[in-house]
Amino acid sequence: xxxxxxxxxxxxxxxxxxxxxxxxxxxxxxxxxxxxxxxxxxxxxxxxxxxxxxxxxxxxxxxxxxxxxxxxxxxxxxxxxxxxxxxxxxxxxxxxxxxxxxxxxxxxxxxxxxxxxxxxxxxxxxxxxxxxxxxxxxxxxxxxxxxxxxxxxxxxxxxxxxxxxxxxxxxxxxxxxxxxxxxxxxxxxxxxxxxxxxxxxxxxxxxxxxxxxxxxxxxxxxxxxxxxxxx
Numbered sequence: 001x002x003x004x005x006x007x008x009x010x011x012x013x014x015x016x017x018x019x020x021x022x023x024x025x026x027x028x029x030x031x032x033x034x035x036x037x038x039x040x041x042x043x044x045x046x047x048x049x050x051x052x053x054x055x056x057x058x059x060x061x062x063x064x065x066x067x068x069x070x071x072x073x074x075x076x077x078x079x080x081x082x083x084x085x086x087x088x089x090x091x092x093x094x095x096x097x098x099x100x101x102x103x104x105x106x107x108x109x110x111x112x113x114x115x116x117x118x119x120x121x122x123x124x125x126x127x128x129x130x131x132x133x134x135x136x137x138x139x140x141x142x143x144x145x146x147x148x149x150x151x152x153x154x155x156x157x158x159x160x161x162x163x164x165x166x167x168x169x170x171x172x173x174x175x176x177x178x179x180x181x182x183x184x185x186x187x188x189x190x191x192x193x194x195x196x197x198x199x200x201x202x203x204x205x206x207x208x209x210x211x212x213x214x215x216x217x218x219x220x221x222x223x224x225x226x227x228x229x230x231x
Contacts, residue, residue, distance in 0.1 A: 005033035006155035037122030
């Protein structure tokens with residue numbers, strides 16, 4: 001089993017309105033996933049500097065960021081970032097440009113974790129349903145056009161409030177969903193905005209929402225997680 005997780009970390013600004021990157025890292029340590037997709041991982045303005053600094057990760061975490069090289073001080077692309085265990089092998093990575101009115105993007109990487117090659121896509125989709133569907137189609141088309149195919153996991157904040165319609169229906173034609181549960185709002189979860197999906201050649205095992213005291217205060221979203229293995 002490979003444990004994966006997705007977390008909209010809200011730039012490490014908690015429900016107490018305090019920015020505490022060390023609290024975000026503590027939540028990630030509690031989740032203890034092999035591969036993590038982060039949303040809102042960079043500061044919003046200026047140089048879009050990463051909130052979780054390289055020093056913080058190196059000294060207090062078991063992960064390394066996948067380097068997309070889009071901005072010198074950013075961890076990812078439009079706030080999307082991927083972390084993997086320090087002993088994981090990064091085979092390839094790229095940013096995916098998405099159609100959008102506001103800055104949106106996705107990130108993709110091929111990684112080898114404990115001998116298993118996995119393609120991972122992290123995303124944060126639009127607030128508009130029309131643009132979410134366009135972005136879902138762009139991601140699916142990008143994956144289908146890839147010359148090399150691998151077992152694939154898609155994770156992120158889809159911003160989809162419906163249960164089965166919109167972009168969820170589009171993704172469901174190609175992927176199956178982990179039953180993670182409600183992740184927003186962190187203090188009183190009422191919506192499944194954060195999702196984990198897997199290609200048909202992967203089996204999804206246990207899945208859930210991480211609801212520790214730290215998680216309920218570190219962001220307005222709770223982390224979601226799942227375990228996957230070859231089908």
